[in-house]
Structure formats: structure tokens, C-alpha cells
Amino acid sequence: MNNNKNKPTAAKQQKMSQKQEQAPVGKQRANPAPSCPLPPRPVKTMIKSCPLPPKAPAAKPVPSKCRLSSRESTGKKTPAKSCRLSSAPADKMANKMAAPSRKSTSKNNNNNNNEINNNNKENGLNSHASLVTGTETQRGPVHLASSIEEGKRMLNWLLNPITAESFFDQYWERNACQVKRKLPDYYSQLISFQMIDEMLIENQLEFTTNIDVTTYKKGVRQTLNPVGRAMSPAIWGYYGDGCSIRILNPSTYLPKLRQLCSSLQEFFHCLVGANVYLTPPNSQGFAPHYDDIEAFVVQVEGRKRWRLYAPPQQSDVLARTSSRNYKQEELGKPLFDAFLEAGDILYFPRGTVHQAVTDPKQHSLHITLSVYQQQAYANLLEALMPSVLERAIKHHLTLRRGLPLDIWQHVGLAKGGKQSEQRDQVLTSTKQLVQRYLMPTDAQIDAAVDQLAKRFQHEALPPSIKPEEEVRTVFGSRSVTDSHGQCLCDYELTENTKVRLLRANILRLVAEGSSLRVYYYVDNALEYCKNDPNYMEIQPTEAPAVEALITTYPKYLKIGKLPLRSADRRIEVATALWERGLLMTEKPFK
Numbered sequence: 229m230n231n232n233k234n235k236p237t238a239a240k241q242q243k244m245s246q247k248q249e250q251a252p253v254g255k256q257r258a259n260p261a262p263s264c265p266l267p268p269r270p271v272k273t274m275i276k277s278c279p280l281p282p283k284a285p286a287a288k289p290v291p292s293k294c295r296l297s298s299r300e301s302t303g304k305k306t307p308a309k310s311c312r313l314s315s316a317p318a319d320k321m322a323n324k325m326a327a328p329s330r331k332s333t334s335k336n337n338n339n340n341n342n343e344i345n346n347n348n349k350e351n352g353l354n355s356h357a358s359l360v361t362g363t364e365t366q367r368g369p370v371h372l373a374s375s376i377e378e379g380k381r382m383l384n385w386l387l388n389p390i391t392a393e394s395f396f397d398q399y400w401e402r403n404a405c406q407v408k409r410k411l412p413d414y415y416s417q418l419i420s421f422q423m424i425d426e427m428l429i430e431n432q433l434e435f436t437t438n439i440d441v442t443t444y445k446k447g448v449r450q451t452l453n454p455v456g457r458a459m460s461p462a463i464w465g466y467y468g469d470g471c472s473i474r475i476l477n478p479s480t481y482l483p484k485l486r487q488l489c490s491s492l493q494e495f496f497h498c499l500v501g502a503n504v505y506l507t508p509p510n511s512q513g514f515a516p517h518y519d520d521i522e523a524f525v526v527q528v529e530g531r532k533r534w535r536l537y538a539p540p541q542q543s544d545v546l547a548r549t550s551s552r553n554y555k556q557e558e559l560g561k562p563l564f565d566a567f568l569e570a571g572d573i574l575y576f577p578r579g580t581v582h583q584a585v586t587d588p589k590q591h592s593l594h595i596t597l598s599v600y601q602q603q604a605y606a607n608l609l610e611a612l613m614p615s616v617l618e619r620a621i622k623h624h625l626t627l628r629r630g631l632p633l634d635i636w637q638h639v640g641l642a643k644g645g646k647q648s649e650q651r652d653q654v655l656t657s658t659k660q661l662v663q664r665y666l667m668p669t670d671a672q673i674d675a676a677v678d679q680l681a682k683r684f685q686h687e688a689l690p691p692s693i694k695p696e697e698e699v700r701t702v703f704g705s706r707s708v709t710d711s712h713g714q715c716l717c718d719y720e721l722t723e724n725t726k727v728r729l730l731r732a733n734i735l736r737l738v739a740e741g742s743s744l745r746v747y748y749y750v751d752n753a754l755e756y757c758k759n760d761p762n763y764m765e766i767q768p769t770e771a772p773a774v775e776a777l778i779t780t781y782p783k784y785l786k787i788g789k790l791p792l793r794s795a796d797r798r799i800e801v802a803t804a805l806w807e808r809g810l811l812m813t814e815k816p817f818k
Contacts, residue, residue: 358694359417359484361385370696371812374782375731379495382488386524386573386597395575401522401546404536404564404576412570415528418485418595419478419504427481428460440474441466442513449515449553467506472513475504478595479689480754485595487692492599494733499687501598501756507532507586515553516583518544521598523582525574529593530586534574535562537581547579548606554581568594603680612668612676619672620665627665681736681747686761688749691731699816701730702809719817721803723788723795726814729781734810737774738763744771750809764808769793773801777811784814 363381367373383392387407399405433439439458443450452471454462467473479486479502492500501521507513518539525534537559539545559581567587568574576582578600586592621627631654637643638651668676698704708716721727729735735748745763753759766774772791787802788795805811 357483359487370694371700371814372782375491375494375733379491379493382491383495386526387575399575401577404574404580406564406566406568406574407572408569409571410569412529414571415526415595416570418488418526419482419528419593421506421529421593423482424473424475424504424506425460425464427475427478428458428463431481433458433475433481438476439463440476442472442474443470444472444512444515447515447555467508470508470511472508472511473506474513475506477755478502478504483692486689486754489597490689490692492597493684493688494731496599497681497733498600498603498684499689499756501601503596503598505592505594505596507584507592509586509591510588512583512585514583516556516559516581517553518547518551518579518581519598520547520550520578520601522578522600523576523580524597524599525568525576526595526597527568527570527572527574527592528595529570530590531567531569532584532586532592532594533567534564534582534584536564536576537562539579540581544579546577546604548602548604551581608673608676608680611679612672613666615672615675616666616668624665627661675739678736678738681733682738682761684733685736685747685749685763686752686757688733688752689754690750690752691734697730697812699818700812700814702807705817719806721787721799721806721813721817723786723798725787725802726784727777727787727802727806727811728784728814729777730810730812732781735774735778737771737778744768746774748808748810764804770801773798777805 361382363385367378367381380392383395387395387405390405390407395405427433435441435453435456435458439453441452441463443452452466463473479489485502489500489502505513516535516537539547540551540554540558544551568584584592632650634650635654638646638648639654643651693701693703702719705717705719707718710716730750734750735746738745738747744766746766747761747763749762751762770792776785776790787798790798790802792798792801802811806813
């Protein structure tokens with residue numbers, strides 16, 4: 229988990245680290261790195277959940293003890309167990325029982341995992357490999373599917389047998405949830421020990437930028453990053469010495485993980501980041517802390533003991549920034565204490581204090597998916613209120629009038645306990661001005677939301693293009709030359725060509741001053757915010773065409789139906805958007 233206060237989480241790979249001690253690059257180690265054992269294959273399937281704090285109390289309070297007892301599954305139904313963390317400090321707790329109603333599909337998952345393993349062996353880190361979830365038949369043809377529904381399907385696969393609807397109803401921003409599957413290969417296609425080794429060899433990963441080496445011993449957290457490239461022997465040397473390895477931007481190098489994140493970001497309408505954590509047996513890499521993200525801990529290999537604690541203060545619930553490192557004596561008893569094994573997943577809301585340690589005899593490899601960072605109403609109001617105030621000042625003379633001459637004598641810290649007619653008048657007038665003039669209009673709220681969506685366009689991962697999409701987009705186009713050296717394109721759009729957006733959120737129409745811009749993420753780098761935001765400026769007369777494409781999605785629209793002044797202009801605009809990779813044709817263009 230992110231262990232740096234105010235440090236961007238998951239995919240936010242900035243060249244930052246905590247106070248660290250530099251380790252010599254050429255450090256010699258007495259013992260070679262131990263091998264990484266594969267986890268045993270359990271037989272039974274069990275699902276359990278552990279909820280976290282509700283927004284409003286919904287259960288009767290119980291003593292400050294949170295009982296966790298497992299239930300074995302019987303038959304096809306898979307009962308779940310939950311333990312709620314209170315939204316207040318740790319001395320106020322509650323628990324409740326919950327049971328996802330969806331039936332378990334263990335047999336199908338076993339068959340699916342065999343297919344996944346075969347796929348992994350054949351492709352390794354092949355950039356053309358696709359993530360196989362066993363639910364592909366639910367979506368229908370790829371070129372007709374909605375990217376938002378596709379992201380929801382991916383979330384269902386992650387949380388199976390809990391559905392997305394049940395998850396948001398029972399757990400999202402309220403309660404932690406653990407799913408235990410007893411299917412150790414469930415997530416194995418996303419990453420493995422071997423994939424990490426190949427990634428280090430085939431790419432130039434840098435310490436601090438891409439890799440962190442961490443330890444947490446005797447209550448002291450250390451980052452041991454040397455300077456320069458993270459070579460495979462150095463990483464495994466640190467790992468053999470008991471250090472944890474954190475990979476900060478693994479989706480850059482792992483196509484299937486990138487496909488998962490890029491699909492989920494369409495559903496969540498925000499960046500979905502990923503960090504990978506590899507921890508040797510009997511080790512802990514990070515101090516207890518909380519983060520400013522909604523966290524999905526995906527256990528891929530081995531097992532790890534997780535302990536969750538209620539947010540220390542009411543103001544820490546759904547925290548907007550990451551915390552400092554806590555000492556063990558500050559935490560009290562955990563409200564959740566259980567092992568996560570290969571194939572399991574654990575969700576907990578931002579503000580949940582957590583720590584994790586590996587089993588004495590097993591390593592751990594897990595992915596933390598992070599969502600909804602800086603995606604609260606508070607962020608909307610921060611974007612909204614400056615423009616509201618600016619407009620109010622411009623249009624209302626009252627806000628531009630001078631303050632009373634003697635305001636310093638009646639209002640301020642030193643005057644707070646004193647009553648006077650002048651003080652009451654200033655306080656009352658100020659509150660009335662706020663109520664009368666600082667109410668936002670619908671248009672101002674639209675503009676503020678556009679600014680948040682513009683940020684998403686800059687942060688998002690580029691889309692993972694599937695083969696069915698490649699033959700309908702510019703990514704499958706190949707130009708040739710004739711005998712005279714003239715370039716010949718292999719596509720031609722007409723008024724009868726049907727097109728739609730490549731993804732539901734692939735672009736955003738934003739008013740910037742007196743101009744209109746279309747921001748888009750299709751050309752984003754794999755590294756977080758590596759380049760400036762991508763956009764194109766359009767004429768006001770072209771905005772209705774963009775709006776038509778947005779509102780029509782996921783259906784296709786004939787180019788001839790675009791609300792533009794002429795057939796030539798309709799074809800020009802559609803072709804320009806298609807050549808930018810923003811549109812897809814209904815039929816393969818060849």
C-alpha cells in the first residue's frame with residue numbers, strides 16, 4: 229500500500245520517496261536469494277467478508293471486540309461473513325452479518341483457470357495477449373459492447389461471486405470486504421515471479437521512479453533505494469535479504485494488468501492505478517498507515533496476514549490525504565485480522581489503517597488496485613467555487629463595496645468572545661452575502677465537472693485495443709505507395725459509414741475561455757502524466773457533432789446524420805476524429 233504521506237498512490241509514479249537510507253549499489257550479501265515457493269492448492273471454496281465503517285449507524289453497537297469466525301460453504305450457496313468497522317474512532321464499533329446471494333461458480337472457475345494458465349505459458353509478456361476472465365460471452369460482440377459495461381464486467385470478475393450491485397450497496401466507501409476462493413490461479417495471468425524477472429531484464433526500470441526497496445523492522449520503516457537502474461540481480465539480492473519490493477507502475481509493462489486497469493477506469497470514471505508488492509517470507513515492508521484511495525488488494529501468490537483498524541478520527545473517514553506512519557501502540561486491537569491467500573481479494577475504503585506481514589514459511593505477491601483518489605464532492609466544490617465567486621463579484625456591486633472602517637476593532641480572534649452591535653452587523657451581512665450570491669448555476673456545475681473530467685483525460689491509461697477493434701480503427705490501418713510513390717490509404721469514410729466513439733469516456737468537450745477543446749486520452753503515455761494533456765480545438769459549429777457522438781454511444785451513427793452544414797464537412801470532421809483514434813467504424817474498413 230502507499231506508505232508516503234501526501235504521495236500520489238498506485239500509478240502516480242513521481243520521483244519521490246520517504247526519508248531513506250542509501251544502500252551501496254555493490255553491496256555483497258552472504259546468502260543467495262532463496263527460491264520463491266508456490267502456494268499449496270486448497271480444496272474447499274469459502275467466501276467471507278469484513279465490512280468497514282457505515283456512513284450512518286445501521287446496526288446495534290456491541291462491546292469493543294470484533295469477532296471473526298469462519299463459515300464453511302455447503303452446496304452451491306456460498307455464505308459470507310462480515311465485520312463492520314465504525315466510522316468513528318476505534319472505541320465505537322459494530323458488526324453485522326452479510327451474505328452475498330450470488331451462487332458460487334467454482335467448477336467454471338477451475339476450467340477458466342486452466343485456460344488462463346495455458347494462455348500465460350504461450351504469451352508470457354506478449355503485448356497482444358488478452359485478459360481471459362471466462363465471462364466474455366456475457367458482453368456479445370466486442371465492437372458493440374459499452375466500455376462502461378465492460379468495466380463493470382471486469383469488476384464482477386474481480387469480486388466474483390459478489391456482484392457489482394451488491395458491492396456498491398453493502399461495501400463501497402463503508403465496509404471492507406474479503407472474498408476467499410480457494411482458487412490459487414484465479415489472478416495468475418496478471419503477474420508472476422517470472423514476469424517480474426522478465427520485466428526487469430527487458431525494460432529499464434529505475435529505483436525510486438519504478439521500484440522501491442523497503443523494510444519495516446522494530447517499528448522503523450526504511451526505503452533502501454540506490455541510484456540508477458533496477459537490475460534483476462540487485463532486486464533479488466534485496467529480496468533475499470528480507471526486503472519488500474514495490475513496483476510503482478507495473479501496468480506500463482504488463483499488458484493484461486494494463487487491460488484490466490484501462491477497462492475499470494471506464495466504469496469508475498477515474499484513473500485506476502496499480503502497485504505490485506513482492507514480500508519474502510516472515511517480512512513486513514510498510515508501517516501501519518492509511519491511504520487516500522479505495523483499495524482492492526488482489527492476492528496473486530503466497531499468503532499475507534492483513535490487519536485493519538478503524539480510522540483514528542472522524543475526520544479520517546474517507547480521507548483525502550494519506551496518513552503518517554503509526555506506531556503499534558497507537559492502534560489498539562484490529563477490527564479485521566485474517567490471511568489473504570492466492571486467489572483472494574480484499575477491499576477497504578480510504579482512511580482505513582492497515583498493515584500486512586507475510587507468513588513465516590511463504591512469500592506474498594499481490595497487486596493493489598487504487599481508485600477514486602481525489603474524486604469526492606470536496607474536489608468538485610474546489611473546482612466550482614472559485615468560478616462562482618468570480619462571477620458573483622463581476623455581476624454584483626454589493627460584493628465590491630468596501631468593508632467597514634472599524635472592522636478590525638470588532639471582528640477577529642481576539643474579538644471572538646466579545647459582543648457588539650458592529651460585530652453582529654458584520655457577521656450577519658457576510659452570511660447573507662454568501663447565501664444570496666454564492667449559489668452556483670447549473671452551467672457552472674457543468675463546467676466544474678468538465679474540469680474533473682479533463683483531469684481524467686490527462687491521467688488515464690491509453691485504451692487496450694482488441695483485435696476486433698483494430699480492424700475498425702486507425703490502429704489497423706496500413707498505407708502503401710503506388711508506382712509513382714504516392715501514398716495510398718486503405719480506408720475511406722463516406723456519409724453512409726456508421727461510426728461511434730472508441731470508448732464512452734475517450735474524449736471530453738470542454739469550454740476553455742472563448743474556445744472549445746476536445747480533450748482525449750487515446751494518445752496518453754503508459755507512464756502517469758508523462759506528457760501534456762492531448763486536445764484539439766474545434767469551432768462552435770462543430771460542437772453539436774461531437775455532442776451527437778457522445779449521446780449516441782454505444783450505438784453507431786451514420787456520418788450523414790452528424791449535425792454539420794455540408795456533406796463534405798461531415799466527412800472531414802468524422803475522418804479527423806477517426807484518424808486520431810477516437811472513432812470506430814461499425815464494419816471493418818477493409
